[in-house]
Amino acid sequence: QVELVESGGRLVQAGDSLRLSCTARSRTFSDAAWGWFRQAPGKEREFVSSITWGGETTLYADSVKGRFTISSDNTKNTVYLQMNTLKPEDTAVYYCASRRFNSASSNLLDYDYWGQGTQVTVSS
16 A cells, blocks of 8 residues: 655745645655646646656646646655645645556546645635
């Protein structure tokens, strides 16, 4: 079993930056891709970004492209989501996910493991 632990979410103002972290425990990854998803109140969970194990491939949702950057530190089994120029519509619970196949994906059904989520709130 893999445990994913997110951190970094908090209340910020519009225009601020925030970095989320997700660390995988209980397993050493060498062939897994990572993803970030988010879910706002009353809405479905949506794709934010994804990265392959070595960082060769990254994907972004159009809504965050140019503002968010995904990266990973394989020595720490950790993936990051740097979020800049935050907007109130970025308010959501952000979830980290991993899949047992080293291919970036925007489809949440492709992911095998999920974290508990971290709340990001952006005030206007």
